[in-house]
Amino acid sequence: MTTITYEWRGEFDNAAVHELHAQAFGPDPEPVDWRDRVHRHSLGWVCAREGEQLVGFVNVAWDGGGHAFLLDTMVAEDRRGAGVGTALVAAAARGARAARCAWLHVDFEERLRPFYLDACGFRPTAAGLIALGGG
Secondary structure (H helix, E strand, O other): OOOEEEEEOOOOOHHHHHHHHHHHHOOOOOOOOHHHHHHHHEEEEEEEEEOOEEEEEEEEEEOOOOEEEEEEEEEOHHHOOOOHHHHHHHHHHHHHHHOOOOEEEOOOOHHHHHHHHHHOOOOOOOOOOOOOOOO
16 A cells, blocks of 8 residues: 545545545535535645545635634545544644634534544534525
């Protein structure tokens, strides 16, 4: 195995992110132009590569001020459990901190609680959610 590298705002191919998304969340119901999405709406993103292969990706949205938000943390199935996700989140936190964000938020399913709280160092907070039905 080669070394995995992590790059803030790294270049990526839409097809590679689609493949990771399918492994992490199932196939996209509609095609997503990930490059356009992150360039238009995100503070940054982190690409994890092993050689030329994209093995991880996380999007960092923000409010234009002090709050950044992790979205779509994805790790290739055959790299899970090897610290790739934790390193992605750490790189995302460094990028958000460098942009002078004061807070990094994440929401997650209960099954991911050990990953985000124990492995990545997030602390639990009260939050709310309204399902809008739009996607």
